[in-house]
Amino acid sequence: xxxxxxxxxxxxxxxxxxxxxxxxxxxxxxxxxxxxxxxxxxxxxxxxxxxxxxxxxxxxxxxxxxxxxxxxxxxxxxxxxxxxxxxxxxxxxxxxxxxxxxxxxxxxxxxxxxxxxxxxxxxxxxxxxxxxxxxxxxxxxxxxxxxxxxxxxxxxxxxx
Numbered sequence: 227x228x229x230x231x232x233x234x235x236x237x238x239x240x241x242x243x244x245x246x247x248x249x250x251x252x253x254x255x256x257x258x259x260x261x262x263x264x265x266x267x268x269x270x271x272x273x274x275x276x277x278x279x280x281x282x283x284x285x286x287x288x289x290x291x292x293x294x295x296x297x298x299x300x301x302x303x304x305x306x307x308x309x310x311x312x313x314x315x316x317x318x319x320x321x322x323x324x325x326x327x328x329x330x331x332x333x334x335x336x337x338x339x340x341x342x343x344x345x346x347x348x349x350x351x352x353x354x355x356x357x358x359x360x361x362x363x364x365x366x367x368x369x370x371x372x373x374x375x376x377x378x379x380x381x382x383x384x385x386x
Contacts, residue, residue: 259323
């Protein structure tokens with residue numbers, strides 16, 4: 227009986243500790259934030275698809291290529307980039323809001339980096355959605371040698 231009592235005490239202490247208000251998760255992902263991620267569902271055409279690192283910058287759209295994004299209501303998306311100097315390719319992932327220290331940040335979990343996410347500045351007004359990423363939030367093959375280089379990105383999309 228004493229053994230059972232000791233086990234119950236240990237289990238109760240572990241349960242009480244795990245429910246402590248001091249253990250609130252600091253950064254949590256959600257589909258609800260300043261607007262529900264589901265509001266982005268649909269097809270979007272880019273008016274800007276810019277990749278930058280140091281003094282090098284490429285805007286796929288400005289250079290004559292295209293970029294589009296298809297978003298599902300659950301936040302899953304695929305971006306198709308079609309630069310004029312190489313074959314088209316796609317990247318995909320899932321959109322969220324990261325709640326951190328009482329503020330929401332637009333976040334993307336890229337399929338190539340599951341379990342990790344990058345946060346982006348964003349605007350969403352009328353039928354225009356833009357994201358701005360800091361250093362190492364995107365990748366682009368600047369010299370078309372088959373190797374992607376880490377960079378920042380800036381996209382402006384218009385819903386179609």
